[in-house]
Amino acid sequence: MDPITTILIFSGGILLAASWIQLIITASAEDFTWGLCSLFLPPLAYFYALWEWDKAGDAIKMAVGGIALIGLGVS
16 A cells, blocks of 8 residues: 555544544534434434534535545545
8 A cells, every 4th residue: 555545544534533523522512412313323423414514514524525535545
């Protein structure tokens, strides 16, 4: 594996993890139930972010960036 590929995939994974943590914090501040659901069901956190775009839009942008970095690393 190329060093640049490793860096891209690792950075993308870090961004995805950070966006999920940010979504958990945002969802918990909104409602405790959303926070628990986001913690134990990670895809639900992204559905929450789509419904509450004004509060969680930055986390979605970070997740899209992470997916893009992983996509660049894999290809």
